[in-house]
Amino acid sequence: MEFELDKSQKEIQKAVRDFTRGQFDKDLILEAMGSQKFPSAIWKKAAKLGFSSIHTPEAFEGGGMGLLEYVLAAEQMCKKDSSAGMALMLTGFGSECIFRFAENRLAEKYLPPVATGKMRAAAALFEPGAGQDISDIRTTAMEEGESRVINGTKAYVPNGASAGFYVVLCRNGADAPETSQNDLVLMVVDADAEGISIEPVGPTLGAGLMDFAHVTFENVWVSQKNQVGRTGSGREHVLAFLNEARIQAAAMALGTGQGAFDRALDYVRQRRQFGKQLAAFQITRHKLADMTARLDAARWVVYRAAAAFDINACDARTAASAKLTATDAAMAITDEAVQLLGGYGYMAEYEVEHFYRDAKTLEIFLGTPGVLKDVIAGAVIGRLK
Amino acid sequence: MEFELDKSQKEIQKAVRDFTRGQFDKDLILEAMGSQKFPSAIWKKAAKLGFSSIHTPEAFEGGGMGLLEYVLAAEQMCKKDSSAGMALMLTGFGSECIFRFAENRLAEKYLPPVATGKMRAAAALFEPGAGQDISDIRTTAMEEGESRVINGTKAYVPNGASAGFYVVLCRNGADAPETSQNDLVLMVVDADAEGISIEPVGPTLGAGLMDFAHVTFENVWVSQKNQVGRTGSGREHVLAFLNEARIQAAAMALGTGQGAFDRALDYVRQRRQFGKQLAAFQITRHKLADMTARLDAARWVVYRAAAAFDINACDARTAASAKLTATDAAMAITDEAVQLLGGYGYMAEYEVEHFYRDAKTLEIFLGTPGVLKDVIAGAVIGRLK
C-alpha cells in the first residue's frame, strides 16, 4: 500500500489550487449565487487547463487522467468555493457514459465541446415519482427504422436547462415489463432536438451557480447512431456511471468540508472573546478535532474508492459508502463551521453558509443516505433465500 | 496511490486468519473470560509463527515487519476474538520503545523472550491522578553512581502484574520542575527487581484475558545500562510510542468492529421473525449499511496511519485521529450488533457482548476521545499568539 500522491498527482492538485486562487473571485461568485448564473468565464479558463474534463481521454480533448485526479481537482475546487466547484466539475455530467461505453464516433462528436468549455452535458436518468431509482424506467426509446423515438420525462436533471445534449436512460420498446432490468438503453440526444421541453426546477437550496430542470421528451427522433453501447446494456452502464458520479460527489463533499474547516480554523484563531482567542477554548478545540477526524476519514475512503475505480475494482458498495461518509462529514463540518463563526456564519459574506447549503445538496444529490444504504445493504447482504 | 495489499501482506493476513481459525477455541476463551486468564498456550503458538511481535526486528527474533503488518494481524486476531486478540497483540506492549530507541544491547536482552512467547512486556507511563497525560511525571530516576534509583507509581499498566519487565517513564532527578518536558528518561526495569509492588486493578470491563495493575517503585535500583536513549529524550520517545500504540489500538478496534459485524450479518441472514429473515427488513439492512460505511472509513484511516508510520510520516494528529475514528466505529458497530442479535446479543455465548465491552475498553485505553481531541486540536491549531 502506498498512500502518497505521486508527482503528477501533486502537480495537478497544486495546479488546480493555484487556478482557484487566481480565478475564483469571491465577490463575483457571491453576487451570482442563487441565480443559477453559471460562471462561464472561469469555466472557459478551467477547460483550457483541462480541469473540468480531467478524466476524459485526451483523444476527446480531455485531461486523459483517472478518476483519482478528477477527485483531487474537485476537492480543490470545492475547497475554494463549493458552489463554483460543483458547477464547474459537473459541466460534463454524463460524458463518462460516452467515453467509457460508446463508440469513439459518438465521443468524438460530443465530448470535445464539453472539454473545451463550449457545451455542457447532462445525464438524464431519474424520473418523476421514482425518486433516485432506475429500477422502474418509463421513458421509452422505440425503434423506428434507423431512428429511435423517445417519450418520457426526466426529473431534476443537472444542467437540465443549459446542457447541449442529454444522455438519456430509456426503456427499449414499450412492450417489455416496466421493471425489466435487461431492457434499458442509453441514448445521446441533442438538446435542440424537436419535442424537448424544459421545466426549470428554479432556485435550489445549494449548487447556486448551476441549474436543474425536468426535461420532457415528446416524440423526439434520434438516430440509432446515438445509442451508447448495445441495446439492453443501459442498466449496467448507468450503474457503473452512478458509482463514478457518486465518488465525484463525495470528492466535492470532501472539498466542501475542507473549505469550511479552513475558514473556521482561520476565524477561531483570529476572533477573541472573553479576553482570549476562540481557538483557546477547549470546546472550540474539540470541535476542530472532531472536524479533523471526520475529514481524515472522508478523505481516505474517497481517495480509495477513486483509486479502486481506476483499476476497475470499485463496486457499488465502495462508491455508495464513500459518498455516505463524505457527505455526512461535510454536513457535520459545514454545520460546525457555521456555528463557530456565530452570526457571521449565517451571513453570505463569510461563505460558510453556502458551504452548508451545498453540503446538504450533495447529501441528497445522486442518492440520499437512505438510497445509499439500500445500495450498500444490497451488496453486503446479497440475495436472500 | 495504491490501496491494495501486496503479496506478502496478503499472506500475513491469511496466515493470521488461518491461525485464529485453528487456534482460537471459542469455548476455552469464553471460559477464561473475565478472570484475566491469559491464553498462554495460544500465545506460544502465535509467537512461534512470529505474529505477536510481528513488527519487532528479526535480529531480536521478531517478525521484522512494519506497523502495517502488525495492524493487519491485530485486525484479524480481534475479528476472531476481540479479547484474545487484545491479550495476544499487547504482549509486547512497550517493546517498541526498546527496538526503536534503545541500544541493540538492551533489545538483544529483553526482546527475544517476548517475541518467542516466554515473557510479556509493559510500558508504564501514566500516573495516578494525571489521567492519560505525560506532561506531569512524578516518578523519579535519580542517578546514583552507575545506577538510577526509581521512585513513583504508575497506574493502569497493561500486563502490569504479569510482565517480565517494565519500560518506565521517569523524571531525571528530583530537582527539575515537575512539569519540565525536557527532563524525562525511559528506563527498562526487571519486574523482579527489589522494591516493586503490584496492585492488580482486578476485573475490568473488557480485555478479559489480560491484566492491568498499578505498579509502585520504591527505591528500585536499576543499572544505567537499562536506559533507553539519552537522558531527556523520554518525552519524545513516549510520544512516538503513543502514536504507534494508538494505531495498534485502532487496529484492534477495527478488527473488533469487523468481528461483531460478521456475526451480526450471519445472524440476521439466519434468523426469521414475522415470517421473514431479519435481513429482509429495511431497517436491518440500513443498520448493516451504516456499519459497513463505518468499517470502510475506519479501515482506511487505520491502514493509512500505519503506512505513514512505516515511512516516518505519522504525526500525533494522524494517529489520534485514526484511533478516534476506529474506536468510535467499533463502539457503534458492536452496539448495533448486540442490538441486532436481540436477547442473544446480551448473552456471553454469542460473543458480541464481549466485543462491545472490548470496544468500550479500547475507546478509553491509550486516550479517551477527550484526550485524543486535545491531541488533534493541538496539532491542527498550533501555538496561539
Next chain:
Amino acid sequence: MEILAYTKAHDQFRQRMRAFLEEEIIPHINQWEADHITPKWAWQKLGRAGFLCTAVKPEYGGMGGDFLYSVIAAEEMARTNHTGLASALHSDVVVPYIEAFGNEAQKKKYLPGCVSGDIITAVAMTEPDAGSDLAGMTSTAEEKDGLIEINGAKTFISNGINADLVIIAAKDPAEPNAHKAMSLLIVEDGTPGFKRGRHLEKMGFHSQDTAELFFTNCRIPAENRLGEKGSGFSMLMEKLQQERLVTSIGAQAAAELILEITMEFCKNTPDKDGKPLSKYQATQFALVEMATEVKLGRAFLDKLIAGHAAGEQVVVETSMAKYWITDLAKKISRRCTDLFGDYGFSEACPIVRGLRDVRVMPIFAGTNEIMKNIAAKFMGL
C-alpha cells in the same frame, strides 16, 4: 413546576424505602453480583417491609397504593445499582396479571405470598426462536384428562431460577388463529415436567438469575389458567403498556444515577494541579449535554406516568419513551465512562456495572425496533 403530584405520604414512603435499601440490601449486592443470583431471603425481607406489590389491594395483603408508589419503588430499587432484586418486574409486570385477570381463588392463593416476598414470580413469553415476535411462539397447552399439558421451551426468563410461580404463555395447537390460540397459565415450582435449563451468562444483570425454562408434558390443573382460554394475547397486549413504562422508569433512574455519580466524581476529583475535572470546558459540556437529555427524558416520562396513572391509552408515547429512554441510559453510560479515564474500564469504577446492566434495556420488554414499529403503526404511517 413539577408534573407529578407526589404527596407527603409518597415522599415518606420514598425515604423509608431508601433507608431500608441502604441498610438491608446495598451491603449485600456485591456478593449477589458475584453469586449471579439474589437470595430468596432478600425478597422476603423486602416484602415484609412493605416494598413489594404496593398496588395490591389490602384484602390480599397489599397496601393498595396508587401508581406513584410503584414508580417510587421502581426508582429507588434502580438507584441501588443492581438488578437481582427485580422487584419492579415482580410487582408491576408479573403480579398485575394475577391481580387483573386472576379469579378470586387465584388471587387469594397467590397474592398474599407475592406481597410478602414468599412467592417470587416470573413471566415466560420469549422463546429461543421467537423473540419479540409473540405470535411466532410455539409452546403448546393442550387440555388432556381435565388437566392442561404444557410443552415447549422458554428463554431469557428473568427470575428464572428463583421463581416460585411462572406465568407462561402457550398456544392451543388446535386453534389456527395465532392470536386466539394463546392462553396464560400459572405453573408452580415443583410441577412435574417443569425444569429450569441453564442459568445464562450475560453481559450484565449478574445478580439476576436469567434462565431457560423447559416444559415437557408438564400437567397443571385447569384452574391454573389465567382469564379466559385463548385470551392470552389480549391480556399481554393490555399489560404491555405498563411493562414498557416500568422499563422506562428503570432506565430513566439508571441514567440519572450514572450521571449523578459521574458528576460527583468530576466535581471531587482534582487533576495533579488540584483543579477539579469538572472545571474543564469539554467535561462541562459533556455533563451539561447529558444532564439536558436526562431532564428531557424525565419530563417526557413524568407526563406519561401521569397519563398512565389517569388511565389514558398512551401506546405511541409509551413506545417512544421505552426506546428513547433506554437508548439514553446506554448512551449516557458510554459517554460517562470516558470522563473517568482509565478508571472507566475498571470494574471498580462505580458506573461500570451500570454500563453493563443498561445495555439489555433497549432489547427487553420488546426491542426498541419493535417499539418504533408499534409507534409507526399507531401513528398511521
Next chain:
Amino acid sequence: MEILAYTKAHDQFRQRMRAFLEEEIIPHINQWEADHITPKWAWQKLGRAGFLCTAVKPEYGGMGGDFLYSVIAAEEMARTNHTGLASALHSDVVVPYIEAFGNEAQKKKYLPGCVSGDIITAVAMTEPDAGSDLAGMTSTAEEKDGLIEINGAKTFISNGINADLVIIAAKDPAEPNAHKAMSLLIVEDGTPGFKRGRHLEKMGFHSQDTAELFFTNCRIPAENRLGEKGSGFSMLMEKLQQERLVTSIGAQAAAELILEITMEFCKNTPDKDGKPLSKYQATQFALVEMATEVKLGRAFLDKLIAGHAAGEQVVVETSMAKYWITDLAKKISRRCTDLFGDYGFSEACPIVRGLRDVRVMPIFAGTNEIMKNIAAKFMGL
C-alpha cells in the same frame, strides 16, 4: 395529560389568530421573502387585529394577556413558515424592556404604538467584535450638554431597517466596571447621527431585515434612558430568560411544522407502484424518531413555560431548552429533507425555507455554546 392549562379563551385566541394569518399574512409571504423585507403595513394589520404585545396592560392599549397568549402568538406566527413579521421578537423580547423598566412617560409615549403596530422595535446589543460576549461591547453613551451622545456600531440587528424605535446598549466610558457601565437607551428613527448600515445577506430569514446600525455623535434626550443609569447589564440579564424561552418556542414550533409537512408528504406521496413513502420501514423509523424528539422537546418546553409563567427562575433549564430545541429544529430540517429525495434540494420543497431559517437559531439569543457555559456555571460545575 397536558402540562399547560390552556383555557377556552386561549384556544379561541389561537383559532382567531390562525385564521387571520391564513387570510391576511400567508398570501404575501413569498413576496416578502423575495423582497428581503416585510412591509410596515403588515405590522400594523397584525397590531390592529390584536396579535401584537398581548401582554401589555389595557391602560397602554394591550389586552393584558397572560404568558400563554404570548406563547400562542409566537407558535402561530412560527407556523406561517417565515420570519419577517418578527412579532415575537417585538412583543416578547423588546417591548418588555419598555414595559418593565420604562417610566410612566415612556410607557405612555411608546407602548400604544407598539401594540398597534405603528412602532416597530429592535434591540441592539451585538457588535461586530463582540458577539455573545456582552461585557466586551464598545459602544459608548456619554452625557453632554444635558443630552446623551451615543457612538458605536451594532450588527445583526433584526428589524434593523424597519425599526421605528431601537433600544441600544452602550457603555459609559468613564465607568471602568463593564457591568456597571452599561445603560439601555431608546433611539427613535430619524434621530440625527443614527444611520442604518447594510441590509445583510444571509442564509435564511429572507423576509426579515437584518442590518448594521451606526451611531455617530448621535444625541438623544436624557429622558430616553431606560431605567437607572448603569443598570443596563442587569436589565438584560433579567430579560434574557424570556428571550431564550421565546426563541425555544419558535424553534419548537418550527420543528413541529417541518416534521408535520414531511409526514404529510410521506403519507400522501406514492412511489411508482402506488405505495406511500411512509410505508417504507426506514422512513417510518425516521419519522418516529423525529416525532419522539419533537415530543420530548415539547414536554420539556411546556414544563418550562409553566414555570416561567409562574415566575420561577429557571436559568439552567432555559439554557438547556434553548440549545437543545434549536439544535433539534436544525437536525429535523436536515433529516426531513432527505425524505423528499431530489425535491428536497429545490426551494419549491415546502421545508427548505425552514431549513435555512432554523439554522440561525442555535446562534442567536446567545449561542448554544454560551447556553452550555451558563448551565455549567449554574449547575456548580
